[in-house]
Amino acid sequence: MNFRLIKLILLLAVFGSVSCKSNKASNTLVVEPNQTEVSKQPNIIVLLCDDLGYGDLSSFGHPIIKTENLDKLASTGIKLTNFYSTAPVCSPSRAGLLTGRSPNRAGIYDFIPGIKKSPDNRDLVHLQAHEQTIPAMLKSVGYATCLVGKWHCSSRFNSDIQPQPNDFGFDHWFATHNNAAPSHQNPNNFVRNGEEVGEIEGFSSQIIVREAINWLNNKKDNKPFFLEVTFHEPHEPIASPEDLVQKYLPFAKNREQAEYFANVENVDLAVGRLISYLKEKNLDNTLIVFSSDNGPETLLRYGEKARHSYGSPGVLKGMKLWTNEAGFRVPGIVNWIGKETFSGTSDKVVSALDLLPTFAELSGAKLPDRILDGESFVSLLNTGDFNRTKPLIWAFYDAINERMVAMRHGDYKIMARLDVDNKPVANFHNLYDGNIDYIKSAKLTDFVLFNLKNDISESEDISKTEPEIFQEMKAEFEIQYKNLLDGSHVWVRNE
Template sequence: MNTLRLSIAILAICAFTSVTKADDRLNFLVIMCDDLGYGDLECYGHPSIRTPNLNKLADEGVRFTSYYSAAPVCSPSRAGLITGQTPTQVGVYDWIPGGSPMHVRAEEVTLPRLLKSVGYETGLFGKWHCNGKFNSPDQPQPNDLGFDYWFATQNNAGPSHENPTNFVRNGKRVGPTQGFSCQVVADEAIHWLSEVHDDDKPFFALVTFHEPHEPIASPDELVKTYPDAEKKGEALYYANVTNMDQAVGKLMAKVDELNLRDNTLVVFTSDNGPETLNRYKNAWRSHGSPGPLRGMKLHIYDGGIRVPGIARLPGKIEAGVESDLPVCSLDLLPTFSELAGAEIPAGTKLDGTSLAKMLDGETVKREKPLFWHYYRAFGDSKVAVRDGDWKLVALWDQGNVSPGSAYKKGDYSLIKDVKFTDFELYNLTEDIGETKDLKEQHPEIAARLKKALLAKYDEATANAIDWFAERN
């Protein structure tokens, strides 16, 4: 029996036996980094970056080697996590610049709302990036989507990670803060856990670090610990990841100090793959690594969507487990909801699968493959599905578009009216770098996955929102 399956079965059994007592239910702590690559952590094989706290977290739980984000770019990835749906399906197609009409709508089913409905307290700490009109009554804010307490920025920490000035706490601007963003965010989450959160209630905390997204700033004392980094900006990047690791360590220490360790399911991950060096003027410090994967941020290949994924629940998830089971941030909503006893409204088109259903060591059975769509991905590859070992990538007929330039007028047709001209099939277990297209050798698998891909694409785009038409 797969050790992970047994561990999660034990986790689910323990949760369900006490689901009627709120103070005995699991707490949920999700930590998400920004642009952290699959190969950026020491425990994922980086030869230089030191991440002792995340190494420890992996040693205490499960380290997923096939953990996926919901999208290869920030806003859709975050929208997918909180809704459990393919981001295209909820109308979040690309990163959201300030002032954009695009946002997660108030009518969407969200993870914090579901958990609140069964007595959880909910908190958001860090990068939000699920609306363009941040801290404005014109669009839903974190509290409108289920967060009781929020300390957040619309997009990146500004003017950089050092002493950011753009945080908002529960609708009120905070002003200048002292320190580096990940430490500021961790300190706020610690304050909430220690001083604000009602100890008689279970909690859901979403901690979304800005690191290591540009514009990067790192403590000098950590930069100096990487004297062998020779490329411009390389030591800054390495120190940035190490600083984030220290913030994780601080947060985990507080969880232990508050005696929350054994009843808190911790999930650590990233919103997408690493930024491409020098893609834009300020990206000169972006030395992230996709490890052995093809592509990086903004790619539909695995370098854009396969990310670090670590989960810990002492005594329930066996320590030191490594699993290649394909899982995704879309799975968090159905998993947490089931463990908490929250009922998902009928008709909700979830794309994630509940991992809590692995009772008695049963294998996770997805009703449909994992699915990704990003219309501004690098190259012609815009859509993909993964089912078990197999991944199918779809190439479109629209030629090149500027990657990562945000949704704008005229883009609606690129979401609704495209055709796919070719497909690529990869066996990710045998070919993690997606180098060998096997559609000619396995036409039956390619045909099956093509049918699933096109059906899901049609479903995801059926009610696509033209945000500029709505605004006008």
């Protein structure tokens, strides 16, 4: 199957209102916006960490780790204290960010393993060709696009059997399937535009920023750009520069913790290099968004391979793989270099789902003609005010905590267990033809309700003390979950 041709057809259909022509030689869209449009469109950079906890930056309260560059982005831009990833684990979180849709709609429910055949059809899982993404949308209005870092949106990486980053709008990609291997130091599993690169000397965060800078240097046009920088850090297997490890050893419990602290600072230093480059080149119309794909990993959750996992949830309850706050409430920073915007700390509820519609409004791109779960937060940039109308809902069927489904709406968050015949649903990785009827028969039960404005740590269930609010939230919750489940993709082998 020629996924590039499929994407061309979809781009023409979905973004057909843009003035463009077809380049038959390369089978791609060539968009020709006028110079006035180009000058107004911001460059956009998304910086995404892997397993960075809510409390892992010094600007978000870490008492030891130094993150001076990110802290400066926060202090001169917008520090988002209510920013949410789209899932509490990597693959669905990334799919949700790229599409502006709950990852359940795309059929990505858990992290995507390799290609080993499994009875639950998990080996089939990938971001499908019909999904419209941020880079494809921005290309339709003249952007150059680049991905550097971790991909993790397909079970068959760098294969013609499934779509790859270039099939979703990335002009240039330099990526790994999942983690940097054998560790962040001297990784050997990067692929550049379909070609294996081999071992690269250095540390992953610095390597991918160097690639990003090289791509920017080699751009031969004045197109605005979209750059997604997806750090592997601080996900295991961790490796950090020895000088930074030595810096933290006097303040750490052990060497492994010092290596974790150093790992986070190494990302900060890489971010600093990129910002310095932007300033050096006077790229002063550049919007930067920084966040994490999910919360911090639990120490030793999968044995010695997680021995460096000293990430901090801060004041939040839970960790990665939880539907409590620490699973998907993550640091959020927005900074528009060269443009005056609202500046300061904001407690407005913002999600990675909101990036696609926000970038559409800023770039003049047409939104994909499909259900979106995100909303534009351009008003937050302009005035500091943003009040989302769409609830945020998560259905994570492999949750460590017992309540797999959660919804935030306004100041309140409601959570529930899924039961079939009065028994909790067992954890599962994928929704497929063998379990869809079972899951659709499950009922939401054992509800709890929290006022997150007053109780960020989810310590007091107010479902009984605030019965009217509880009934309103419960009714909305049941509607939202049913709609999400009805719209979730079911994987069928040989479909």
